Amino acid sequence: MAEAKVLSGAGLRGQVAGQTALSTVGMPGAGLTYRGYDVRELAEHALFEEVAYLLLHGELPTHDELAAYQGKLRSLRDLPQPLKEVLERIPSNTHPMDVMRTGASFLGTLEPERTFGQQEHVTDRLLAAFPAIMCYWYRYSHHGVRIACTSDEDTFAGHFLYLLHGKSPSELHSKVMDVSLILYAEHEFNASTFTARVCASTLSDMYSCVTAAIGSLRGPLHGGANEAAMAMIQKFASPEEAVRGTLAMLERKDKIMGFGHAVYKDNDPRNEVIKGWARKLADEAGDKVLYPVSEAIDKTMWEQKKLFPNADFYHASAYHFMGIATELFTPIFVCSRVTGWAAHVFEQRANNRIIRPSAEYVGVEQRAFVPLDRR
Ligand SMILES: CC(=O)SCCNC(=O)CCNC(=O)[C@H](O)C(C)(C)COP(=O)(O)OP(=O)(O)OC[C@H]1O[C@@H](n2cnc3c(N)ncnc32)[C@H](O)[C@@H]1OP(=O)(O)O
Numbered sequence: 220m221a222e223a224k225v226l227s228g229a230g231l232r233g234q235v236a237g238q239t240a241l242s243t244v245g246m247p248g249a250g251l252t253y254r255g256y257d258v259r260e261l262a263e264h265a266l267f268e269e270v271a272y273l274l275l276h277g278e279l280p281t282h283d284e285l286a287a288y289q290g291k292l293r294s295l296r297d298l299p300q301p302l303k304e305v306l307e308r309i310p311s312n313t314h315p316m317d318v319m320r321t322g323a324s325f326l327g328t329l330e331p332e333r334t335f336g337q338q339e340h341v342t343d344r345l346l347a348a349f350p351a352i353m354c355y356w357y358r359y360s361h362h363g364v365r366i367a368c369t370s371d372e373d374t375f376a377g378h379f380l381y382l383l384h385g386k387s388p389s390e391l392h393s394k395v396m397d398v399s400l401i402l403y404a405e406h407e408f409n410a411s412t413f414t415a416r417v418c419a420s421t422l423s424d425m426y427s428c429v430t431a432a433i434g435s436l437r438g439p440l441h442g443g444a445n446e447a448a449m450a451m452i453q454k455f456a457s458p459e460e461a462v463r464g465t466l467a468m469l470e471r472k473d474k475i476m477g478f479g480h481a482v483y484k485d486n487d488p489r490n491e492v493i494k495g496w497a498r499k500l501a502d503e504a505g506d507k508v509l510y511p512v513s514e515a516i517d518k519t520m521w522e523q524k525k526l527f528p529n530a531d532f533y534h535a536s537a538y539h540f541m542g543i544a545t546e547l548f549t550p551i552f553v554c555s556r557v558t559g560w561a562a563h564v565f566e567q568r569a570n571n572r573i574i575r576p577s578a579e580y581v582g583v584e585q586r587a588f589v590p591l592d593r594r
């Protein structure tokens with residue numbers, strides 16, 4: 220009998236674990252593509268809703284398709300009253316990712332996915348409702364305000380910023396949020412997406428897949444890195460201090476959040492895009508500290524370790540300049556990545572086999588049971 224193949228390396232790195240037509244990550248000469256389109260071109264020319272539609276339906280929408288899709292998302296923005304009541308009971312010191320996880324899960328009790336034929340509708344509902352889940356809880360628990368969960372903002376990015384700040388965003392802030400949502404939307408078999416696919420492979424429902432994926436995204440080695448990066452950047456009052464601090468962290472062998480990547484080896488193509496926008500926002504804010512500190516850390520990491528900023532690093536300062544509280548950074552990632560997760564769930568369901576790898580056993584030899592009174 221053929222022996223089971225022993226996989227080299229930890230973390231399944233480099234192993235092909237399935238097929239996807241959604242994106243390519245780090246292919247020579249391609250950077251990051253969504254259904255064949257370079258993410259940098261999408262970030263420059265498209266709206267987040269066009270990209271969400273592309274991922275979920277396979278092609279970019281026409282004018283009419285986009286208008287219909289945006290209209291549908293707008294009609295699904297409000298939250299059911301029982302969900303608002305649950306959000307009001309969540310303590311203010313809860314991490315907002317736990318709120319997103321609970322919100323997604325609770326919505327699934329009110330509006331369950333009863334058949335896979337409802338998968339597109341459930342995805343649209345989750346996507347449309349996430350900004351309200353996050354902002355209703357945040358504004359109620361932090362400011363004592365029960366916000367309206369709808370707005371007249373046409374775009375997803377504008378709606379999200381409106382709910383958060385209670386006013387229409389500037390054109391610049393709306394554009395940067397839109398770009399950010401595009402950059403975060405999809406990334407092949409990253410940890411949270413793989414979690415969603417494993418869950419989908421048991422033929423579970425969409426809410427379970429998304430809830431599980433939120434749990435995976437929360438950790439600081441994945442989506443949580445943008446928050447951890449901000450905490451680190453804010454520790455330094457000048458670029459000189461940042462260089463000294465980064466060298467000290469490297470000396471202690473600390474992980475520097477927002478740097479390195481499991482797949483990219485020289486650069487993350489999303490970084491140049493968000494870095495450019497972070498710089499524009501820094502100029503607008505008249506910033507003389509955060510952006511120069513970020514650049515000093517960036518330069519030191521490259522000089523010392525040849526490690527480059529990933530998508531998360533300059534997102535930290537970009538979000539900060541838009542007046543977004545640090546603990547809301549990873550929940551924004553959820554608002555975007557739910558599109559990629561759902562598209563992967565569709566793909567998994569369309570050609571499913573339960574995902575069930577093997578383990579190399581490294582425990583004790585088989586042995587006889589010892590009764591309790593003889594142990
Ligand atoms: C949107 C996203 O999720 S992007 C990722 C966000 N996560 C982060 O920013 C967290 C910080 N980065 C990391 O922890 C890692 O780079 C990961 C988790 C992203 C990738 O992990 P891996 O694939 O295991 O990294 P990789 O094998 O390339 O690491 C190679 C070496 O570089 C080191 N290294 C990698 N990233 C960092 C870092 N950010 N800071 C310090 N050292 C690092 C590793 O410790 C390892 O050193 P060693 O060989 O002495 O053990």
Ligand SMILES: O=C([O-])CC(=O)C(=O)O
Nearest residue numbers: 405406408409410481530
């Ligand atoms: O691909 C990964 O491992 C992590 C990542 O950058 C993402 O999910 O956007």
